[in-house]
Amino acid sequence: MSTERGRIRVSGFETERIADHDAAEPTGDDAEEAEDDPEVQNRWVRVIHQLKRDRLALTGMAVVVVMLFVAVFSRPIVVGDVTVQPLSLTPYDPAQTGVGDRYDSPSLTHPMGTDRLGRDTFSRVVAGSRYSVTIGFVVTALAASFGVIYGGVSGYFGGTTDGVMMRLVDVIFAFPALVLAMILVSLFGGGFIPLVGAFALVGWASYARIIRGEILKVKQNEYVMAAKALGARDKSVLFRHIIPNAIAPVVVQATLSIGTVVIGVAALGFLGLGFDPGTPEWGTMLDAERDTLITGAGGTWFWWTTVFPGMMIFLFVMSINMVGDAVNDALDVQVDDVRGGGG
Amino acid sequence: MSTGPDRSGDPLLRTEGLQKYYETSSGFIESFLNRADQVKAVDGVDLEVYPGETLGVVGESGCGKTTLGRSMLRLIEPTGGSVTYHKRNEETGENETIEITDLSGSELRDLRTDVQYIFQDPFSSLNPRLTVGDIVGEPLDIHGILEGEERERRIYELLETVGLNPSHANRYPHEFSGGQRQRIGIARALAVDPELIVCDEPVSALDVSVQAQILNLLEDLQEEFDLAYVFIAHDLSVVEHISDRIAVMYLGELAEVGTTEEIFAEPYHPYTEALLSAIPEPDPLWEGNQIFLRGEVPSPMNPPSGCRFHTRCPRVIPPTDLDVDQPAFRGVMDLRLRLSGLEAADGLVTTADTDTDAGGVEDVTAMDVESAEALVRNTFDIPEWIGDGEADDAVSDAVRLLVDGEVDAANDRLEAVFESPCETRHPSSNHIRNTHEIACLRYDADAPGDRPAVGDAK
Ligand code: SF4
Numbered sequence: 001m002s003t004e005r006g007r008i009r010v011s012g013f014e015t016e017r018i019a020d021h022d023a024a025e026p027t028g029d030d031a032e033e034a035e036d037d038p039e040v041q042n043r044w045v046r047v048i049h050q051l052k053r054d055r056l057a058l059t060g061m062a063v064v065v066v067m068l069f070v071a072v073f074s075r076p077i078v079v080g081d082v083t084v085q086p087l088s089l090t091p092y093d094p095a096q097t098g099v100g101d102r103y104d105s106p107s108l109t110h111p112m113g114t115d116r117l118g119r120d121t122f123s124r125v126v127a128g129s130r131y132s133v134t135i136g137f138v139v140t141a142l143a144a145s146f147g148v149i150y151g152g153v154s155g156y157f158g159g160t161t162d163g164v165m166m167r168l169v170d171v172i173f174a175f176p177a178l179v180l181a182m183i184l185v186s187l188f189g190g191g192f193i194p195l196v197g198a199f200a201l202v203g204w205a206s207y208a209r210i211i212r213g214e215i216l217k218v219k220q221n222e223y224v225m226a227a228k229a230l231g232a233r234d235k236s237v238l239f240r241h242i243i244p245n246a247i248a249p250v251v252v253q254a255t256l257s258i259g260t261v262v263i264g265v266a267a268l269g270f271l272g273l274g275f276d277p278g279t280p281e282w283g284t285m286l287d288a289e290r291d292t293l294i295t296g297a298g299g300t301w302f303w304w305t306t307v308f309p310g311m312m313i314f315l316f317v318m319s320i321n322m323v324g325d326a327v328n329d330a331l332d333v334q335v336d337d338v339r340g341g342g343g
Numbered sequence: 344m345s346t347g348p349d350r351s352g353d354p355l356l357r358t359e360g361l362q363k364y365y366e367t368s369s370g371f372i373e374s375f376l377n378r379a380d381q382v383k384a385v386d387g388v389d390l391e392v393y394p395g396e397t398l399g400v401v402g403e404s405g406c407g408k409t410t411l412g413r414s415m416l417r418l419i420e421p422t423g424g425s426v427t428y429h430k431r432n433e434e435t436g437e438n439e440t441i442e443i444t445d446l447s448g449s450e451l452r453d454l455r456t457d458v459q460y461i462f463q464d465p466f467s468s469l470n471p472r473l474t475v476g477d478i479v480g481e482p483l484d485i486h487g488i489l490e491g492e493e494r495e496r497r498i499y500e501l502l503e504t505v506g507l508n509p510s511h512a513n514r515y516p517h518e519f520s521g522g523q524r525q526r527i528g529i530a531r532a533l534a535v536d537p538e539l540i541v542c543d544e545p546v547s548a549l550d551v552s553v554q555a556q557i558l559n560l561l562e563d564l565q566e567e568f569d570l571a572y573v574f575i576a577h578d579l580s581v582v583e584h585i586s587d588r589i590a591v592m593y594l595g596e597l598a599e600v601g602t603t604e605e606i607f608a609e610p611y612h613p614y615t616e617a618l619l620s621a622i623p624e625p626d627p628l629w630e631g632n633q634i635f636l637r638g639e640v641p642s643p644m645n646p647p648s649g650c651r652f653h654t655r656c657p658r659v660i661p662p663t664d665l666d667v668d669q670p671a672f673r674g675v676m677d678l679r680l681r682l683s684g685l686e687a688a689d690g691l692v693t694t695a696d697t698d699t700d701a702g703g704v705e706d707v708t709a710m711d712v713e714s715a716e717a718l719v720r721n722t723f724d725i726p727e728w729i730g731d732g733e734a735d736d737a738v739s740d741a742v743r744l745l746v747d748g749e750v751d752a753a754n755d756r757l758e759a760v761f762e763s764p765c766e767t768r769h770p771s772s773n774h775i776r777n778t779h780e781i782a783c784l785r786y787d788a789d790a791p792g793d794r795p796a797v798g799d800a801k
Contacts, residue, residue, distance in 0.1 A: 221467045221470075222462045222463075222464055222468035223467060223468050223470040225413075225418055225460075225468075226460070226462060226469075226531070227470075227481070228418060229418055229459065229460040230481055230482045230485055230531070230535070231451075231453070231455030231485050231486060232481070232485050233485075236485070240470075241470050244472045245471065245472055
């Protein structure tokens with residue numbers, strides 16, 4: 001009969017017999033041992049795993065951690081009238097003049113010598129980490145968070161919203177970053193907060209652009225449509241489903257740009273913008289001693305006043321970039337095998 | 344299949360004239376100049392889904408079936424038409440009619456507890472960063488259905504229902520096979536206890552053996568939870584097994600709707616007939632007289648006039664005053680189609696059309712009229728004697744014009760004689776019997792031309 005044509009009876013299959021095909025399913029017994037299986041670990045655990053095997057990155061990480069430690073413990077921290085951190089690693093008060101002679105060369109009492117006002121360079125360099133390093137981290141955290149939200153909203157909603165929001169980003173990109181930061185700092189004056197503000201205002205745009213591009217790709221995934229089909233709100237679709245899958249390049253960019261911010265702050269310091277001249281910020285120190293870069297009268301060259309702060313900038317930026325590169329590699333590998341388990 | 348669900352009451356979901364057009368270009372200049380083309384992905388679809396039944400939606404890829412499924416639930420915004428949902432009120436037992444296209448954002452979110460969607464691709468439809476437990480639990484969180492321990496218990500229960508090991512709730516999707524992932528997707532859809540699930544080719548990405556398991560699972564779930572399905576597929580053999588009724592789609596429109604028996608029995612829509620002939624029968628003596636559809640599915644951007652299937656229909660209707668065979672007429676239609684897309688006459692016949700092995704393009708303008716005519720008739724399966732003097736004259740004239748390089752004139756000459764009513768008339772849905780509707784002029788009493796006896800063909 002014509003009604004019978006072409007029938008493939010699927011219902012009669014012995015599903016038990018072919019269940020093997022679908023049985024990549026581990027049974028309850030091996031569930032525990034699967035915990036050690038690298039595939040089962042979540043991605044940040046894996047990234048850390050990867051970093052641990054990378055000597056260079058480990059060294060960089062160690063340097064960064066030491067510097068962060070130093071930044072916290074270099075001088076006591078007083079909030080209001082309460083001392084929350086009483087330790088002081090610096091042998092002398094970095095702002096105290098005349099703790100040694102003018103331009104003492106490095107010695108046991110002053111491992112990095114003294115500067116033109118007889119201040120202890122070692123104490124100043126140690127205390128300086130507090131300015132440069134913190135600004136690097138704070139600025140990056142602020143700029144990245146704002147940039148991710150901004151670019152996320154823009155990419156997710158698309159259309160006119162996207163058009164308008166991205167034009168603002170273009171405007172920011174139309175200025176050289178450092179020049180824009182300089183203008184902002186000279187408008188609002190120097191100091192910690194204005195510097196953080198200026199660099200964050202300049203820096204967020206690149207995060208916005210990166211995450212937006214990534215979101216345009218991620219939002220094509222059916223799990224985004226699936227979340228909407230479940231009735232999820234835009235906010236949760238964006239923050240739960242899209243951004244976590246688009247964040248990897250932002251993390252890489254953020255790690256790499258901490259160094260850039262530190263250099264930028266030092267550059268402004270060297271140009272005499274940013275902190276007050278006496279502040280032991282590395283760039284500002286370089287600025288204060290810049291005449292010693294040229295050999296002084298009578299062939300004396302007080303190299304220690306500039307070389308040590310300069311070295312610190314170099315050391316920190318170098319280390320953080322090594323970490324950044326390693327994070328980049330680790331995340332790349334990871335992104336590729338997200339789909340690996342299927343069959 | 345024969346008992347089927349009750350279709351006497353209100354349908355659960357009804358679409359009327361549902362329409363989804365895409366603008367092909369969102370560029371500012373184009374939209375300013377109003378030059379953007381429209382892709383008519385879904386164009387005026389009327390469908391009903393009754394409680395507890397499975398409606399299969401079948402069509403080739405690109406026919407708009409996925410767009411239909413998604414705009415039905417407003418996962419993408421339809422550009423026209425209406426979708427009504429009849430909500431069963433538990434207390435009063437009465438039906439409440441909801442116009443889905445008018446719902447606000449939050450009302451639409453509430454509707455998601457009644458209608459759900461299962462995606463085709465089990466890989467991209469699960470968020471790789473969430474554990475299976477969180478994926479299945481997400482609808483519970485969104486709608487605040489359950490919390491804490493009850494939520495956990497419900498997740499385990501759902502995983503068990505779809506045949507997964509509940510102890511795997513803490514794993515990530517990439518640790519599962521395609522079939523298991525599809526089960527996770529099903530569990531997620533079941534979490535809200537829906538009335539209707541749109542299944543968008545849920546098995547086409549899976550191994551054949553796994554397909555059967557998933558289909559069986561879906562059937563079991565339907566029985567257990569009294570679900571209605573809209574089951575989208577590109578293959579009649581898959582939906583036949585699971586559907587109570589089938590809708591056949593072609594280029595954004597419905598070609599035929601009916602119960603599974605009606606679709607698989609005469610009278611056929613010519614398109615359905617071709618699809619049916621492509622299903623192999625398990626009978627070893629099956630000769631496989633498959634109807635091959637010529638050409639590709641036309642672009643929905645500029646769908647063919649009249650009946651959208653007329654560019655490929657093997658039964659395209661000849662003009663009433665013309666006495667020609669069906670295959671010959673199809674051949675002339677193909678020739679006309681080729682001519683209308685042609686810039687110059689020398690591109691008319693390529694070796695891909697003929698059996699000859701010689702490579703390249705045969706240039707009719709370089710031939711004498713007689714051999715050109717033989718070649719053209721041969722290529723397009725037009726017999727030497729069509730059976731109608733006027734028709735044969737027209738073909739000969741057209742070839743002569745072609746040899747002179749006058750493509751448009753040749754096309755006009757053919758069109759004057761061979762214009763099919765299918766090109767000019769848009770077929771409306773014709774009730775054949777009970778629930779059976781066919782959108783084809785052959786079944787339209789008002790249309791010109793011969794038509795097959797409909798009566799009680801069985
Ligand atoms: S209307 Fe004409 S072209 Fe369309 S399916 Fe029917 S016979 Fe074929």
